[in-house]
Amino acid sequence: MxxxxxxxxxxxxxxxxxxxxxxxxxxxxxxxxVGIVICPPATLIYQAVQITNNSNLQIxxxxxxxxxxxxxxxxxxxxxxxxxxxxYVIIGHSERRNSxxxxxxxxxxxxxxxxxxxLTVIVCVGETAKQKKQNxxxxxxxxxxxxxxxxxxDARQLVIAYEPVWAIGTGKIxxxxxxxxxxxxxxxxxxxxxxSEIASQICLLYGGSVNPHNATDIFAIPDVDGALxxxxxxxSQDFSSIIVALESSKF
Ligand code: PEP
Numbered sequence: 001m002x003x004x005x006x007x008x009x010x011x012x013x014x015x016x017x018x019x020x021x022x023x024x025x026x027x028x029x030x031x032x033x034v035g036i037v038i039c040p041p042a043t044l045i046y047q048a049v050q051i052t053n054n055s056n057l058q059i060x061x062x063x064x065x066x067x068x069x070x071x072x073x074x075x076x077x078x079x080x081x082x083x084x085x086x087x088y089v090i091i092g093h094s095e096r097r098n099s100x101x102x103x104x105x106x107x108x109x110x111x112x113x114x115x116x117x118x119l120t121v122i123v124c125v126g127e128t129a130k131q132k133k134q135n136x137x138x139x140x141x142x143x144x145x146x147x148x149x150x151x152x153x154d155a156r157q158l159v160i161a162y163e164p165v166w167a168i169g170t171g172k173i174x175x176x177x178x179x180x181x182x183x184x185x186x187x188x189x190x191x192x193x194x195x196s197e198i199a200s201q202i203c204l205l206y207g208g209s210v211n212p213h214n215a216t217d218i219f220a221i222p223d224v225d226g227a228l229x230x231x232x233x234x235x236s237q238d239f240s241s242i243i244v245a246l247e248s249s250k251f
Pocket of ligand 1: 229231
């Protein structure tokens with residue numbers, strides 16, 4: 001059975017008071033049958049983990065370095081995230097790729113470090129607006145899957161988020177058919193690489209302007225196992241509605 005997952009990416013938002021949102025989500029969704037992951041800024045991870053202990057919410061980081069420790073001012077290692085109690089980490093988000101010039105090989109190295117530290121890695125892939133215009137979405141995604149994803153032994157080590165860059169924070173989303181096409185293609189590629197037993201269990205998220213109004217339609221798409229949510233996850237009622245939509249979607 002594939003695991004359904006709702007992941008909140010808070011990006012560089014939230015100070016101590018915002019931890020209240022996590023506390024209320026643990027109460028509202030204590031019986032939830034889907035996975036719920038909050039990726040707050042690194043400054044809140046330790047307290048977020050304390051709040052979510054004994055709940056079914058888990059905490060993730062938004063990035064990690066490829067090395068375990070060393071002279072990398074400002075960076076955080078996968079080992080450090082694990083030590084704080086984080087269980088997931090987002091790698092290769094387009095904002096990291098754009099602002100810090102992270103290439104596929106960097107994503108691969110960071111994802112490898114994360115897996116080696118027993119974190120579940122959420123690898124982001126997706127085409128830019130220009131690539132979409134050029135009609136090369138599938139080629140871009142296939143190359144990213146090939147170059148960014150390390151070998152895994154267990155489907156629980158890996159989550160893939162298809163996030164068209166042009167859909168992030170813009171209010172625009174691809175058509176249902178486009179999302180379906182990309183997700184079924186990703187599943188096929190994973191089948192080729194890992195075999196059907198593992199590939200069928202890998203959680204494939206859609207990300208890019210998911211909100212309470214479009215979530216139900218997105219979760220009805222075959223091979224969409226959940227969402228990576230940016231903006232809407234900053235409003236706990238909206239994120240909660242997205243979780244409810246996922247809970248109500250067909251397993
Ligand atoms: C994201 O940044 O991963 C994201 C999906 O953002 P938004 O939901 O705001 O488009």
